[in-house]
Amino acid sequence: MKSFKQIISKVKLLVLFIILYGLGLGVKAQTIIIPVETAKNALVLQVGSNRDLNAIYFGEKLLNSAEYSQIPGTFKQTEDYTSLLNSAYTPSGSRNLMEPAITVTHADGNNSLDLRYVSHQIKKVDDDVSLLSILLKDPVYNFEVTLFYKSYFKEDVIEQWTEIRHKEKGNVVLHKYASANLYVKAGSYWLNQYHGDWAKEMQPEESQLTHGIKTLDTKLGTRANLFQPSVFMISLNQPASEDEGSVLYGAMEWSGNFRIDLEVDYQDNLRIIAGMNNYASPYTLKPNETFSTPAFLYTFSDKGKGEASRKLQSWARNYRLLDGKGTRLTLLNNWESTYFDFNENKLAELLKDTKKLGVDLFLLDDGWFGNKYPRNDDRAGLGDWQENKSKLPNGISSLVKEAQSNGVKFGIWIEPEMVNSKSELYEKHPDWVIKQPLREEHYFRNQLVLDLSNPKVQDFVYGIVDKLFMDNPNLAYIKWDCNAVIYNAYSAHLNNQSHFYIDYVKGLYKVLERIRSKYPKVPMMLCSGGGGRVDYAALKYFTEFWPSDNTDPLERIFIQWEYSYFYPAISSSNHVTDWGKQPIKFRTDVAMMGKLGFDIVVSKLNGNDLKFCQDAIQTYDVMKPVIWQGDQYRLANPREGSVASVLYLNAEKSSGVIFNYLVNNRYGEGSKRPILLKGLDAAQKYKLKEVNLYPGVNSTIDDSRIYTGDFLMKVGFNPDVNAGRTSVVLQLDELR
Structure with a gap:
């Protein structure tokens, strides 16, 4: 008589056989073609006989979709030893020989992963938008990944992300977790990437991709785009021009550390793997818990960069940018007029200048808060969001009323994610500050970052905004700044420090969701010491962004030019300042290519300069619908x-x-x-x-x-x- 252990062993083998058979490993299954089509383009996936999900085409769509199945047979390249070179989501540790999209350690310590097609479904969101979901499972482990492809038909845009979950008997560790894994075939590939620094944002650099891996990434934690923006272009066969050539635009929708791997494989094809950066971030996933990745956004044009950018701008206005089809407020900012040195009398005069100039709103910038540690420079006060009694004895509310009496609106600057060590907040809640407990503090612009992975800190940051509006219901505008990167990353709140970089950004989004739930229409500018945080995940919550602290109009022509490939004019805040040597007309004309603002001393303008600015604002009011919504x-x-x-x-x-x-x-x-x-x-x-x-x-x-x-x-x-x-x-x- 067979032992109980022998019976159990045979049952396990039988169950494994059934699973493998059901996944198509025991029989030859019918090939399934899954096209993701937009008005002009197509991404085509194929389920092979072994249930591998592969990408077989990306480019201009075919008139006859039945012909997609013939595409693989037209290529006579070297052998694919793995059947995974063109995987739609490449796992590691099994057959794969190239860069993976996902790497895991299972509950039993095994590092291998194999993902096979189970099913897919297409949901029609509306006449323009469709959502494809594809379920993949490991045939041995109870581990699954769902791929999502959200396609915008008229705009030729696709958003792609994943959901990862498991039902293993213990925790699984995710070591890499990409949002998307694209596969492109061409004769050659030309990368247009961007680099920069403060006041030098969006510097383009084009080069031909060679075999191996080119990685675009950031590890800064906050202000993530400071050195390496999360947008790029790939031209196929030759560098694309404005109106000619095939070009793919890519962008990560994530406000923290990102990573984009561009790998030209031994068959001369390009693999694009994009997602959150796994740097110092292995993520522990509990059974039945879902790990969702941010979206990777892309579009394709066979008619050059100009058409691709118009598609992306249209998509942004229609679907992503907060109030993308709405209006914007022109403004006068006090920063370059006063810096930290102001009081109620000075601001009252500037409010009169706001009306005289003819703009909609006065924006009070940095320096209005802090009492024990007054904010008279950038070394103190950050985190103490009470009105400075010396500068503003009657508070913000009196300024809001003064603005109303002058027929203009009032807005205010905040930097709620940050703290100075010289502040009451730092003294009361050192455990809220991101810093290593045993290491010397290291400052970026004399400040540290608050730990938004901590729900108490999330409540505090939300409370800053909420109190401003509760105390001042007629407050009309927020400028949200973020000037520091993360040094000595450590959270006193988290038990698992490897979750920190991801949970920080998720905490930021939770705060912004709460703000927008209560204050859905208030205009907010996304600023990060310039363009350090410009991405489409953040722009769900903001009406506009600040491209650069460099407002020299000649420099701005170049900076705004490059931003415009990925973002529409209505989202770009452009201010007329005293930077540069150009006349007021030149400075104003450049700023009009977006959302117009002024940061000048109006009282020092001569008569003709003032008259020009006043007339230009009236001209702008007539032209701005075309600038903001036009192609x-x-x-x-x-x-x-x-x-x-x-x-x-x-x-x-x-x-x-x-x-x-x-x-x-x-x-x-x-x-x-x-x-x-x-x-x-x-x-x-x-x-x-x-x-x-x-x-x-x-x-x-x-x-x-x-x-x-x-x-x-x-x-x-x-x-x-x-x-x-x-x-x-x-x-x-x-x-x-």
Whole structure:
């Protein structure tokens, strides 16, 4: 008679056989094709006979979807020894030989993982949006991953993320957990990445990808995009230009540490693996617990960078940016007028200047808080969010009322995630501060970061915003800053320190969710010492972002140009300041290519400068719907010539605004040749008129002439930019 152990052993083998058979390992299963199609593009997945889920196509979609199944047979490349080179989500420790998307240690200590297709379903969210989910399971361990593909048909955009869960008898440790694993075939691949630093954001750098792995990542914890923004482009076969070439745009929707691996494999294909950075972050997953990754966003165009950016901008306005189809407030900021040195009387005069200038709102910047440790410089007070009684004896509420009496709104600056060691908050709650208990504190801009993985800190940060609005219901605007990175990462709250970097960002999102639940419509600027935190996960909660503390208008032309590939004009806060040597007209014209603001001493403007600013604001109010909601066409690249030119055109192709700038001050430089316009109706007739003229200056543009769209796109128009006309703004209107 067989022993009980022998019976149990045979039962286990039988169960394993049934599982393997059900996953298609015991029989040849029918090939399943799963296309993710948008208006012009397709990502095509295939379930093979062994239930591997592979990507077989990415690019312009085919007219006949039945032909997708023929694609693999057209390639005669070297052998794939693993059947995982083009895996839709590559596991590690089993057959895989390349960079994995996911790495785990099971409850029994085993490090291998195999993921096989189980099922998929497609949900129609609305006429434009569909959600595909694909369930993958390990045939041996009770471990599963669900892949999500959210497609936006008209915009040709896809968001991709994963959910990871298990039912093992103990905890599983996730060592890598990507959001997406793309697979692209081409003759060569050209990466356009970005780097930077404070006041030098979005510096482009293009290079050909070679075999091996190129990694784009950050480990800063907060202000994560300071050195390495989480956006990039991949051109296929040759570097894409503005209007020609095949190009993929990618962006991580995550406000913390990210990692993007770009691997050209031995078959000369490109594998893109993107997600949260697993640096110092193995994540322990309990049974039945779900680990969700942030979305990786991408779009593709076979007509160059310009079309790809218009798709992404349209998607952002329609689906992601808070109030992306709404309006924005023009403002006057006090920072460069007063810095920390102000009082109620000074601010009262600035409020009058706000009305005189003609903008909507006055923004009070840093320095309004702290009593025991007054915020008179950046070394003290951060964390103590009570009004400074010396500067503001009557509090913020009196300023809000003063603003109302002047016919303008009032907004305020906060940096609620941060603390100075010289503060009451630091003294009362040192356990709320991110710092190693045994190491010397190290400061970034004289400050440390609060531990948002701690629910008590989340309540505190939410309470800062909530109290401001409870005490001042008419408060109209928040500028949310984040100036420090994380040093000596350690949470007194967390038992598992390897969860810290992820739980910090999740804590930040919890706070922002609470704020938006109670205050859904209040405009908020996303600032991080400039553009240190610009991503589409954060922009769900903010109406706009601050691209850079560098407001020199010449520099801003380049910075705003690069941001515009990924973000729409309505999201970009651009202020007129005293940075740079350009005249007020040049500075204002550059700032108008987005959400206009001023940070100048209005009382020091001469009569003509003030008159120009007042008139420009009125002109802007007329043009801003086209700038904010129109299609953007880059006409002349400042990196390729002496003139920069950008067109914003409404959907009907009947109205537009063209900004033109001289970016080279060498002798005789200017718009020597006409600039070709784009996007117009070739058969329609148009007139061009120069606007935003400085008082007393006459235009050299003959606005009585009539042009067809065909002429303007094939021959072009010369804005007459030169050393005497360094900035020219043209209004384009169809002839009615």
